Amino acid sequence: AWYGDPNISYSYSGIAAKPKNWTPLLQNIKILVEQRTGEIFNGVLVNRYRNGQDSVSWHSDDESSLGPDPIIASLSFGQSRYFQLKHKRKEGEKYQLELEHGSLLLMKSGVQKNWLHQAPKTRREVAERINLTFRRIM
Template identity: 55%
Template sequence: MFNQLSIWEEENDKSKHQSEKLPMQNAEVIYYQNFFDGNESNQLFVELYETTSWNQEDTILFGKQVKLPRLTAWYGDTDKSYSYSKITMQPFLWTPVLINIKSKIESFSKIKFNSVLLNLYRDGKDSVAWHSDDEPELGENPIIASVSFGANRRFTFRHKIQKELNYEIQLTHGSLLMMKGTTQHFWQHQIPKTNKLTQPRINLTFRQIK
């Protein structure tokens, strides 16, 4: 599987570090391509894949218990539990690789995070449905720092009120997406399924649990 890492690195190094503020109403979303360089991204992917305590959680969908279509893990400060989709997660303690990633994001953004949700999308069949990161414990205007390693995946937004407003971006190997302000009030986002992808992706969303 990790032979794919050389391809990700090659694609990642084709362009210089870039930042882009997405043109979305009622939102503050900034995309940093190649936030982590190719070699570092490859190393972090392997460490996260091999050392994270992955689990496939159960949730309730249309009254039936089903497995989430991805693997997840929750890490953070000892008192920072998190509930979503009828799932309550207690944090594992921070690992060296997570502290490393967190420290780089905090140094750059000047924002402190006390928890992180990790998702492992094993291939294109794994996904996450439309949702907003607006749980009460995230506060009024959550700040989310979303880091991606591995295969590129489509990340799509849709406005909650003006349904015709939507936006799509490719989250690439080593990228960082910052969502701030009223983004979660007005927008939902998803990772849709695709039959074209067989390689895995790891996503980390750093958060501030109040």
């Protein structure tokens, strides 16, 4: 689901999303994320991972509506899951992080331009995870 300021539509993966109004809870979380990161966001993409088979494959958040050098703040709730990065041009340069409940990951300057990232499927028995990715639409 896409939540955001009025008239802040977001298109990704062939999906055009009109914003739902900020809920009081999401608005409060947004304020805390902005205070922690020093960044300003006008929308949040909410993703639910029901189990280990829900995933997101290799991609960059590089849609033109995010500007030339997007900043993305990713906040995780629930089951910990792996988050992987691989460099677009330096073959073999990869990193893996485990995003635990309450983890805040900030992808800043150059990340979307130079790296792909994913939350892969897992065969491990895992519970539900909610991920909030805060963005600034230009």
